[in-house]
Amino acid sequence: MPLKIRLARGGSKKRPYYQIIVADARSPRDGRFLEKVGSWNPMLPKDSEKRVELNADLIKSWIAKGAQPTDRVLRFMAEAGLAERATRSNLDKGKPGKKAQERAAEKAQKAEDAAAAAAEASAAE
Structure with missing residues (x-):
């Protein structure tokens, strides 16, 4: 039985309150749990x-x-000093995709060719 330490939502509409529970990973978010x-x-x-x-x-x-904690619960545990959480850094997410990089390279090549042609034309005069 895969166990998770996760959040179960309570409270009323627009006033959330969460219990940190231990539950079977297959049970619903607010469903049956083993212990709070x-x-x-x-x-x-x-x-x-x-x-x-x-x-x-x-x-x-x-x-x-x-039992495995979810990411949010692991953050709480790390703040309390109960667990170690590796910092994540997704630096590649902000980079343009492969096609956009190809288009930018083509555009730069065209600009370079145009500048070379303009320099050649001014040197020929």
């Missing part, structure tokens, strides 16, 4: 101590049993 290990209230200010509450002992025991 914390909570997250995004409506509170970021410097509030009550914004993210984690039960460190329960989380460590579930990780020892093979």
Whole structure:
């Protein structure tokens, strides 16, 4: 049974509140879970101590049993010092695609050819 430590949404419309739970990965987001290990209230200010509450002992025991945290929960755990999260950097995302790079190279080549032709014409005069 693949276990996940993930968020389950609660609260009312436009007033979210999340429970950090341990559940089977195949169960629905707000469905059946095994244990509640914390909570997250995004409506509170970021410097509030009550914004993210984690039960460190329960989380460590579930990780020892093979539960995998989702990315958001892993961020909370890293802030609390319970886990190590590798920083991600997607620098290639902002680069243009292959076709756009080819078009830019063609355009640069045409501009270079036009400049060479203009220089040749002015030298011939």
